[in-house]
Amino acid sequence: MRKKPIFSLDPDQLERLLSVGTGDPDPTEEQEQQTDVNKPETDREGAARRGQHLHRERDLSANATASLVGMERPGSQIGRYKLLRVLGEGGMGMVYLAEQEGQIRRKVALKVIKPGMDSKRVIARFETERQALALLDHPGIAQVYDAGTTETGRPYFVMEHVRGLPITGYCDRHKLTVEERLRLFQQVCLAVHHAHQKGIIHRDIKPSNILVSAENDQPAPKIIDFGVAKAISQPLTERTLFTEDSQLLGTPEYMSPEQADMAGEDIDTRSDIYSLGVLLYVLLAGILPYDSQTFRGGWFRAYP
Amino acid sequence: MGRDDYTDMGGTEEAFLTTHWSIVEGLASADEGSSRALIESLLDHYWKPVYCYLRRKGHTNEEAKDLTQGFFHEVVLERHLVEKADPEKGRFRSFLLMALNRYLANVRKRDERQRRTPRGKLVPLHMVEPPELSQMAAQANPDDCFNYAWVSSLLERVLEEVERDCHREGKAVHWHLFYDRVLAPIMDRTDALSLKEICTKYGIEDEPKASNMIVTVKRRFQRLLREHLRKSVMSDDLLADELEEIKRFFPKIAQENG
The missing domain is CATH 1.10.10 (Arc Repressor Mutant, subunit A)
Structure with missing residues (x-):
């Protein structure tokens, strides 16, 4: 009866089957709800998460989540990409696992940016960076393939689909020693260095943008979202760290003061290096160099 | 009480009698005939994970099958693996993996390839289609x-x-x-x-x-x-x-x- 042997399933499929057997909600729901380990949950997110627990059926949940934020849902088409399922929801918007159709068929991660951005400007900014991005060729950097605008006018980015744990989670799960953490961090630095040599700044280096998987028993980090942060960052006049509903956009804990400062537009490679410094601190000390709540309360504005 | 009303709240006696730890404990005192039956039950439950683990460790299909076979055979015949099992100390799955690693270390030390494939195989694994895990x-x-x-x-x-x-x-x-x-x-x-x-x-x-x-x-x-x-x-x-x-x-x- 079963067409596919269970042994051939990917871990996420096994996890979902298991959740049916244990009566738990589908883990893809949990992925949608997952928040950055260092990001405090806002009341709104908490309420949404608790509300979503009421929906046990995956399709119901996907519908509900999609309608909550007015997003596309699995099964629909964006350009030449067919959305397969929700990978999750982050500060910028929804991320889907999608299949690229046409001559090249491949699974990709498709990130639809939340409403409120000037799509034309975002895409234009991405286009100017596109040539440079194409020069990035490093095993530690996930490729950004494409960008476009959905029918409802929101920008989206198409990226290499990367699996793995955020670097901090990986280190803890695998109980890496200080030396192993440093070696892993060194690999991340080399990848960032490669991009800097090509004139590309990431602008949003943080644990959830560095995914680590095991390759040949060795941890292999991959940085995602290169080029995306710059494209969606807004010019000075429109610049705000908060979206219309007062949700924080981005992760200021890892931002350099010049970047977090509302007036700062002169970002260079040093901003990424600052973020790497915070990351190194977290990897070695297990906590942020500052208290997150105090920080978000305005520390970075007081000390630009 | 209909079949659908069946409940296993509190555990079933049947399940209790056949925990995998109980099998291991039983092996210590069982005669050869019962040992064989018990170990076949273990093999049935665990050979695929053991095989996949060995393949991932770099062994070829045939090597992995032989080692899997040999491992389960030794769990029965060389009782020391069984004797060292302590149900209080953790999960059966972890115990098995620990025992497997100890076995692999011993095999490497002995380097006696032929002894890896015991006579009178419990289940002829070469007849069985090995599982193929997803690439991921x-x-x-x-x-x-x-x-x-x-x-x-x-x-x-x-x-x-x-x-x-x-x-x-x-x-x-x-x-x-x-x-x-x-x-x-x-x-x-x-x-x-x-x-x-x-x-x-x-x-x-x-x-x-x-x-x-x-x-x-x-x-x-x-x-x-x-x-x-x-x-x-x-x-x-x-x-x-x-x-x-x-x-x-x-x-x-x-x-x-x-």
Whole structure:
């Protein structure tokens, strides 16, 4: 009866089957709800998460989540990409696992940016960076393939689909020693260095943008979202760290003061290096160099 | 009390008598005939995870089969592996993996390739199709690979039993509904058929009835999964821990964080 042997399933499929057997909600729901380990949950997110627990059926949940934020849902088409399922929801918007159709068929991660951005400007900014991005060729950097605008006018980015744990989670799960953490961090630095040599700044280096998987028993980090942060960052006049509903956009804990400062537009490679410094601190000390709540309360504005 | 009212709250006597730890304890005192039966039961439950682990460690198909065979054989014949087992100290799965690593170290030390394949094989593994893990699972580290294979093996066994039970009890349509609506979307990464489509496909009167039929099979799946898991722990109290442990096998995919 079963067409596919269970042994051939990917871990996420096994996890979902298991959740049916244990009566738990589908883990893809949990992925949608997952928040950055260092990001405090806002009341709104908490309420949404608790509300979503009421929906046990995956399709119901996907519908509900999609309608909550007015997003596309699995099964629909964006350009030449067919959305397969929700990978999750982050500060910028929804991320889907999608299949690229046409001559090249491949699974990709498709990130639809939340409403409120000037799509034309975002895409234009991405286009100017596109040539440079194409020069990035490093095993530690996930490729950004494409960008476009959905029918409802929101920008989206198409990226290499990367699996793995955020670097901090990986280190803890695998109980890496200080030396192993440093070696892993060194690999991340080399990848960032490669991009800097090509004139590309990431602008949003943080644990959830560095995914680590095991390759040949060795941890292999991959940085995602290169080029995306710059494209969606807004010019000075429109610049705000908060979206219309007062949700924080981005992760200021890892931002350099010049970047977090509302007036700062002169970002260079040093901003990424600052973020790497915070990351190194977290990897070695297990906590942020500052208290997150105090920080978000305005520390970075007081000390630009 | 009908069959559907069956409850295993508090644990079943049958399950208690056949925990995998009990098998190990039984082996210490069993005669050869019973040992063989007990070890065949262990082999049946664990050979695939052990095989996958060995493949991920770099052994060829044939080597992995031989080592798997040899490992289980030694668990029986060279009782020291069994004697060192301490149910108080942890999960059977971890014990087995520890024993396997000790066995591999011994084999390497002895370097006696021929002794790896015991005479009178318990189950002729060369006749059996080895499992092929998905590319993603196969690229995981050996421990994770073992865990994924172990979960696959567990789910495979439980779902086969659910399907068999459904057919035996004249609930074949129930099973098909469950398969189409719950299993297929996960296994084939497709959208689930709507309840309306399901009703049309199988000639069921209305959607609530179809939904109830699916829930019946889902509950059966959940009950049997608990029964099977119960066999690998010593007490009901440890079942919840075991479930939590299994859930930790699966790292969260994190690309969604933006």
